Amino acid sequence: MNAATFPARLSGIRIRPVTGGLVAAFVLVLLVLLPGRALAHAALMATDPADGAVLTQSPARFSLTFSEPVSPLVLTLVRPNGTQLALTYFRLDGQTLAIDNPETLKSGTHVLSWRVISQDGHPVRGSALFSIGAPSAAPVAGETADRSLREAIWIGKLLLYAGLFLGVGGAFSLAWLAEHRRCGRRFVIGALLCGLAAAPFSLGLQGLDALGAPLARFAQPLIWKTALETSFGWTVLVALIALGLALLSLAGSSVSRKPLALAGLVGVGAALAASGHASAAEPQWLTRPLVFLHGTAIAFWTGALAPLGLALRHQPAEAKVFLRRFSRAILPVVAVLAISGIVLAIIQVREPAALINTAYGRLLLLKLALLLFLFTLASVNRWTLTAPAEAGDTEVQRRLVRSIGIETLIALAIFGVAAGWRFTPPPRALAIAAAQPASIHIHTLKAMADLSISPGHAGQVAASMVIMTGDFGPLEAKQVTLVLSKPDSGIEPIKRPATKPGDGTWRVDDLVIPIPGRWNARLDILVSDFEMVKIEAPIEIRSE
Incomplete structure (x- = not known):
């Protein structure tokens, strides 16, 4: 991908230790996420019959109560002999899913298996055992985790983030900060095309994950219909619009490029606020605007990095205006990024112990470590290198180009960590489940x-x-x-x-x-x- 090769093409850059560290960070993300089972993001509060209950007669209906409203996908009753009965008649009453039982159940242990979509757009699955008369050997109703699907989802998320942040953010920087100079334009177009390909790819993977289907069913209409019915469908739709607007801004006239690029940047924030852990947290009147601000701030900062680095390398004289504008604008942007991120983290984590005790918290610590590195590097660039570079010091300009290349790599590593949150329930959801x-x-x-x-x-x-x-x-x-x-x-x-x-x-x-x-x-x-x-x-x- 262009974003990965950009720093390597810069002459004189020696960033092997940093690259090695970032590769290690990606490996750590994979070790944390991929071996485990995808966990629920809406907590199951109660079942009727209760898990492990022994009943004297067949129930007329079942019910599942969650910590938030859900949308049912697959409901199945596994009989004691292992045969399965699809449960297709159900009603939603707030946070409770009431399911009709279409037959009189025989003696033995049954499994009520369910798969639903939570408000954050992520699939939730589970099962409850109950017996009629006397318990028997429990029938098998488990699902085999598809590791290749989890890897594909993570890669799709990473590429979509690259398209939104580096592509749309890059188009905005070219239109508003660089006066649409051509340096970095190919990089931005590549990132946008990457995002345009990753968005529908991620949507199809969402459908597969929602139904627990293998990758071989990727092209089936039911997979895409299911994906579009989740909140992630809105994220993909808005993301495609944002990516398209950004691409049009690169080809538009001098009059239209700035409005198009601005609309694309707004679309990044809107896409991220449409689904996901943070946007689904309460109170949503606070979390969704914060996610919007956080996403647009990330796109503004990281999107400008590659075009600015390439401009400093190839056209250092003309890049001075670009550098000056970016330097003046970045402080309030970083303030918005930091404040929104801190508030969202507090809402999601709730207590410090969760940073160590949960996979979500450990990924957050890894992200914070990378952000600390990034903020330190950006501070050195802003307060030490920017002024001499604007004055025309060629050696400082070369150092700044190298530093910007490292910043881009760190940003990609942070995107990878953020993509990992797709598989981890936030501590706030775990706390709700624990209190039930x-x-x-x-x-x-x-x-x-x-x-x-x-x-x-x-x-x-x-x-x-x-x-x-x-x-x-x-x-x-x-x-x-x-x-x-x-x-x-x-x-x-x-x-x-x-x-x-x-x-x-x-x-x-x-x-x-x-x-x-x-x-x-x-x-x-x-x-x-x-x-x-x-x-x-x-x-x-x-x-x-």
Whole structure:
């Protein structure tokens, strides 16, 4: 790609150590992202039947409740014998997806498998197990991760960023800062063409990922229809318009080139704000404008680098005006870039520990390290090299050209890190998931109960129980005791009496679950002085 070869063509540049470091950064991104499974960006809050529930009869419907509204893609019920039933009748009620069950289920363990699109445009998948009568061997319903698809998505994102930032930003710099001088024009055109090819390519990959389909199905109409129905479809559409406007600005008249280039730059911010982690975060009245400003600032800065470097190399006398204008404009642009980036990072990360404990946080630290290097280099250029270069010092001009080449490489590395966020849920989404309760429904002929443990991970929790008769009638129990056991871990059963706060539920507060995993939850219900009903079911306690 032109962006990769530009610094290497500059005479006298010795940047092997920097290049090696940036290659290492890209390798680190691949190691962090590619081996793992694509994680969810909308958190599943509850399922009905609950995961691990044992029911006495076939349910009439299923439901999935998420942390944000979703759009269903593929809903499947896997029977105990491994055969699959497509679930095509469903309703969306806010954040809950209600699914009709078209048949009476037989005894054994079933798997409810789902695949949906979250608000940020990324696919989310998962499954829940429940049994009718008695559990059996769970049927296989897992998906094989397509590593080649993940690699293609990452490459497509990287090339699209290069087209938007280096291409559209470069066209803007040529029109507004360089008075459309020809130095760097070929580089900008190459970046724009790269983006124009990467945009539809990325859209097709989005459809494949949304449906969990292999690369061989890339050309199928259903793949593209699904991709266009996601919020990423708007990103690609606006990106194509921005890239086209920028390309037209390079061929337009002196009157039209500036408005076209400006419209293209605005399109970069709009495309990034249309989908993605940051734009989907709340409050969106703040996050979407911040993403818009962040994207346009990146395009302004990085887009000017290659044209300015090439102008300083080939036409140093004429490049003085370009350098002066860029030098004056870059300080407020960097301020906007830094402020918007800091606020977005705070919203996404929430607490410092997430920088280490999550893949998203580790990628953010890598990006911050590269940005620190970039800001340091840019500061040296701005405060040390710019004035002598404007004065005509040829040696300083050569040093500035070398430095700009390194800045371009660092910018490409940052684009690669940002593309990696496509596969990592932000800590804010993980925090929402961690705060959700672990819930089960226990149903027997004599009694039934809805048990909820909040939060649903190991540590200090509270349990809430709703007790009913086997036919959904009210059950006036004299006493309820919660017993949690995990024999495989050598932990003695945890036995706690429940209290009745007066709202129709039974509660156990100040309960500590020491370790995560599958626990057995038993409710000892004292119906009368002479009758005790015991009902139990497994419940999954998360690690965090």
